Amino acid sequence: MYQILEHQKIGQNIHKLVIKAPLIAREAKPGQFVILRSYENGERIPITICDKDKERGSITLYIQEVGKSTAKIGSLKENDYIVDVVGPLGKAANIEKVGTVVTVGGGVGCAITYPETKAYKEVGNYVISIMGFRNVSFKILEDEMKSISDELYITTDDGSYGEKGFVSDKLKELINKGKKIDEVLVIGPAIMMKVVSDITKEYGIKTIASLNSIMVDGTGMCGACRIEVGGKTKFACVDGPEFDAHQVDFSLLMKRLSMYKDEEKLSYEKFINER
């Protein structure tokens, strides 16, 4: 049982949770994830770790309600318990000093670009952060990102905050301005990662994406998360979750992410009706 030390609701449906998990807090590195199960009949869902506090023995996660499992977690209060949290899983991000790095986060994806942006900065890169949200009510981590970025840009789809438009527009603008970019990290919805990856591919800029596949065990045992990278089958849970974005078959990833959409809808509706 893993105690929720803090629970803060952000906007309509984003939850910032600080969870007591000392073993995970001790070992977690940027880019790694946990699998959690909120209650006895719950499913196992992967969530990438945003932050950790070794002294307090806690990890911070940002979770957006998109279905029953995430809504159920959102309904838990401070001092409640999550039945299972396991990790840190996956490979840690490969962070090196390369020069100028642009980290592109979409929605709760920003919760994952955050620790990596920090790590890129710490090893001496010039770091530009682009954060994109549907609208202002989905905005997270602005102050935190500001404090670790050399440049920070925020876009919203409807222009309710920052610049109106998509993260990909902003990235393209920077490239067109002649900014020399050595590496791009992109984390967010699969379609956004695909669009960004297509742009950087054109310009030959090395790009890393963190893939949010469906998982069950998260330790390489089941293969639910398999994806194709450079034409080869990989398991996002143990071979990733980060891969060379230019090699990733995003269209397969998107299809596989939608595999249970009917079941997810049914489950979510049942949950809402019973609530």
Add this chain to the structure above:
Amino acid sequence: MAKNKERIDMPRQEIEKRIRNFEEVALGYTEQMALLEAERCLNCKDPLCVKGCPVNVKIPEFIRLINEKKYLDALKKIKETNSLPAVCGRVCPQEEQCEAACVLSKAKKPIAIGRLERYVADWVSLMGIEEEIPQINKNNIKVAVIGSGPGGLTCAADLALMGYEVTIFEALHKAGGVLVYGIPEFRLPKRIVEREVEYLEKLGVEIKTNVVVGKSITLKDLFEEGYKAVYLGLGAGLPKFMNLKGENLLNIYSANEYLTRTNLMKAYRFPEYDTPIKKGKRVAVIGGGNVAMDAVRSALRYGASEAMIVYRRSKQELPAREEEVENAEAEGVKFNFLVNPLEFIGDENGFVKKIKLQKMELGEPDESGRRRPVPVEGSEFYLDVDVVVIAIGQTANPVLLDVTPEVKRNKWGYIEVCDEYGRTSMKGVFAGGDIVTGEATVIQAMGSGKKSALGIDEYIKTGKWV
């Protein structure tokens, strides 16, 4: 009254009924059946059955106690060497082990040792009898067991009985390993595994779930925390795929995923349980082992109108237990022998809809002694499917071993051990079960867990690591 001479059959759920539920198929002996079966035992002076058992259960002795209706004593007798009788009574391949060695097997009527073992274990729990916990003289020496499958549970139980302070680390959220994620409810009800795990806890074994050794904690950390020895019972744990075109289409599962969703996550009770599974009307399971049988029989229970086995050899070569094959046949599973998949074909949304197959014929025997399947030229054909399960085996999961180079592996990725006790190349670390031998049976893993417990005890007492 004349003694019974016939092997007593075990009642099962009626076929019509059982293919619609996930409840246990085999119902177990009644007391009368158990007594009739037990009285057939010849009580041999040199019992070959005991030698045929990987953990040397004192078979004639426990059967004699059944004759005397001393069921609790019979259970204690079994537990002297086997900590999981309710499990073994159900899933051991007795026909290749103890029952194959029984002198009555010559007349094709070996004593039904497995059924009697199961009867004794079930009787005790049915009567609600609290098993006495043996007196243990604790030595306060810490030993870590990684993995809570049959090997880990056995090793932990034996070490606990010797007085060690044992902690089991399990990556999943529930203890039992393959017994909880792999073997279906209809063959091994999960409450039975829970009962065995509870018994272990009563012996003082601590079970820490949600710990992935190699990720959450390393072997080095464990030694630093004062553990004096470690047993690695990791299991195989990396599903094999076929590397065929279209293999990543939607609704194509590894057997591990299909069975984990079903057994550990209880997808058959969706949406009461949150984990979904694709049920499918035409389900093809590729492979011919016990896991393939478990998957195909699960597919039937999910309501498939066609649950099919696709196997590249013929019926004779099926590696599954005969009993499992018979059960599958009786339930209406279709067997496609001598066919091999070439490609998976999907619809516009990426869901699998057909398998392209090729007919095979048997050629010369290969290194396994089985006749090698050879493709028949120009025999390609298509099979309509909506769910596919790939059950062609597993290899070694590298999560722990990749960060532990001190533990040497062979070219297939399995751990190299240097003696029968499972000593690895890293001091204080023993290993056993599928991560050493490759895929094997529950009881073989238990046998190696037992051996390693002895090895660990000797190592800790003498400090000698050759």
